[in-house]
Amino acid sequence: MKKYNVCIVGGGSTYTPGFLKSFVRLQNEFPMEKLVLFDIDAERQQPIGEFGKILFSERFPELDFSYTTDPAEAYKDMDFIFMQMRAGGLPMRREDEHISLHLGRIGQETCGAGGMAYGLRSCVDMIESIHQIRQYSPNAWILNYSNPAAIVAEALRREFPDDNRILNICDQPENIMRSVSRLLNVSWEDLDPVYFGLNHYGWFTHVYDRKTGEDLLPEIKKIIKEKGFLPQDAEQRDQSWLDTYGFVQTMMEDFPDFLPNTYDGYYLYPDYKFSHLNPDYTRADEVIDGREKRVFAECREVIARGELGDRFDTISDAHAEMMIKVAEAIAYNKNTRFIVIVKNEGAIANMQDDAMVELVCELGINGPRRMAVGNIPQFYLGLLVQQVSSEKLLVDAYYEHSYQKALEAFTLNRLINDAKKAREILDAMIEVNKGMWPELK
Numbered sequence: 001m002k003k004y005n006v007c008i009v010g011g012g013s014t015y016t017p018g019f020l021k022s023f024v025r026l027q028n029e030f031p032m033e034k035l036v037l038f039d040i041d042a043e044r045q046q047p048i049g050e051f052g053k054i055l056f057s058e059r060f061p062e063l064d065f066s067y068t069t070d071p072a073e074a075y076k077d078m079d080f081i082f083m084q085m086r087a088g089g090l091p092m093r094r095e096d097e098h099i100s101l102h103l104g105r106i107g108q109e110t111c112g113a114g115g116m117a118y119g120l121r122s123c124v125d126m127i128e129s130i131h132q133i134r135q136y137s138p139n140a141w142i143l144n145y146s147n148p149a150a151i152v153a154e155a156l157r158r159e160f161p162d163d164n165r166i167l168n169i170c171d172q173p174e175n176i177m178r179s180v181s182r183l184l185n186v187s188w189e190d191l192d193p194v195y196f197g198l199n200h201y202g203w204f205t206h207v208y209d210r211k212t213g214e215d216l217l218p219e220i221k222k223i224i225k226e227k228g229f230l231p232q233d234a235e236q237r238d239q240s241w242l243d244t245y246g247f248v249q250t251m252m253e254d255f256p257d258f259l260p261n262t263y264d265g266y267y268l269y270p271d272y273k274f275s276h277l278n279p280d281y282t283r284a285d286e287v288i289d290g291r292e293k294r295v296f297a298e299c300r301e302v303i304a305r306g307e308l309g310d311r312f313d314t315i316s317d318a319h320a321e322m323m324i325k326v327a328e329a330i331a332y333n334k335n336t337r338f339i340v341i342v343k344n345e346g347a348i349a350n351m352q353d354d355a356m357v358e359l360v361c362e363l364g365i366n367g368p369r370r371m372a373v374g375n376i377p378q379f380y381l382g383l384l385v386q387q388v389s390s391e392k393l394l395v396d397a398y399y400e401h402s403y404q405k406a407l408e409a410f411t412l413n414r415l416i417n418d419a420k421k422a423r424e425i426l427d428a429m430i431e432v433n434k435g436m437w438p439e440l441k
């Protein structure tokens with residue numbers, strides 16, 4: 001059995017320890033020869049790398065594991081590259097969210113003004129990084145989930161038009177299916193959804209029982225109406241995430257056709273969402289005070305002990321597990337279904353062919369094969385065409401260094417929706433993103 005060489009770009013990410021544990025747990029399903037962590041921030045990556053050394057020496061000793069800040073060392077002879085960089089880091093996420101909210105619009109990691117500010121930073125860093133990767137590993141599969149995935153996917157489509165080994169993925173559709181499985185008390189792997197949309201902006205039109213073929217959506221609607229909605233891992237979630245999932249009930253009261261992605265709430269109820277966000281303490285602050293501290297503390301504890309200890313387990317998180325399963329589907333040509341981001345090419349019949357959309361695809365060695373959904377209803381089409389236009393204009397702004405295109409992108413985004421406001425927020429974002437954005441003229 002072939003063993004794979006894998007690199008994680010963004011080795012210092014808060015998601016990395018979850019990956020390392022999942023690689024241990026899935027070492028038979030997805031056998032690896034070599035694993036390298038790469039980050040531009042040596043100090044941030046070091047504790048995670050040292051934690052990894054202890055973890056693998058105890059649980060997966062034959063793995064060749066290392067961590068580095070040298071691209072040549074990281075990218076050479078790779079089969080799979082998982083990308084999880086955060087351009088500008090959590091401090092810039094905080095700026096994105098705070099600035100938008102202080103100027104009267106939703107500040108969110110990937111949606112609205114915050115997402116667009118992050119998007120321009122990610123275009124710069126992701127494109128540079130993938131050019132570097134391709135010098136050393138021209139044929140490696142690049143599995144990207146660095147955000148904002150919608151904008152990154154559009155930029156990568158333009159920058160690398162003939163490269164069909166770059167795949168952009170988000171975990172949220174699968175998180176929602178796992179959450180639905182908790183409601184139904186079934187295994188999430190038995191759910192076979194049909195889905196359409198953009199990244200962080202989509203709907204499930206059917207949720208079939210994989211064994212019987214029955215569409216469970218009517219039952220799901222009934223349960224959500226009566227009991228509300230919770231994430232599968234509710235016990236590990238902060239209140240803000242519980243509220244985000246809970247809001248699915250409200251969305252389904254007003255728009256009962258389909259089961260929405262949790263992110264749709266921002267676009268459908270911007271006033272309500274805005275009024276419930278605190279401009280001085282956003283999700284970025286919560287992550288900095290919560291997940292980030294917890295993850296690094298766990299690594300430091302293990303390092304101080306010099307061993308994993310009795311209480312340590314490798315129960316993997318859903319996020320890492322999904323990404324590894326994606327790699328497995330490609331490696332073994334399994335043609336398993338995942339919801340991923342692909343060029344539309346007629347799959348949503350009434351949307352433009354070159355939109356980067358999120359759809360169910362069968363995934364194997366030749367990449368994703370889209371499952372078409374036909375025409376989508378006018379309401380959803382209207383929302384998505386507006387958003388895809390905003391995303392495309394933002395990527396135009398990146399390529400053309402165009403202030404005008406950025407202004408159009410910001411104006412057209414449903415979470416800004418006003419030219420004067422768009423200009424005000426854009427100007428503030430230009431100020432704080434100096435050196436991280438292309439210079440807009």
Ligand code: NAD
Pocket residue numbers: 009010011012013014015016038039040041044045084085086087088089090125129144145146147148149169170171172319
């Ligand atoms: P984080 O800030 O904790 O980690 C990101 C790491 O990337 C940092 O260690 C940073 O130094 C590093 N980095 C930044 N620029 C880099 C570059 N050019 N090259 C290499 N490394 C670089 O962030 P996090 O909260 O752990 O999230 C990591 C990323 O994963 C974010 O982009 C986040 O949005 C994304 N994410 C996406 C999904 C999805 O559904 N698509 C799900 C979870 C996380």
Ligand code: G6P
Pocket residue numbers: 109110147170171172283287
């Ligand atoms: C989900 C989304 C990701 C996003 C993350 C943010 O997993 O799919 O795209 O980055 O949530 O979570 P956080 O806990 O950092 O707010």
Ligand code: MN
Pocket residue numbers: 149169170171172200
């Ligand atoms: Mn996502």
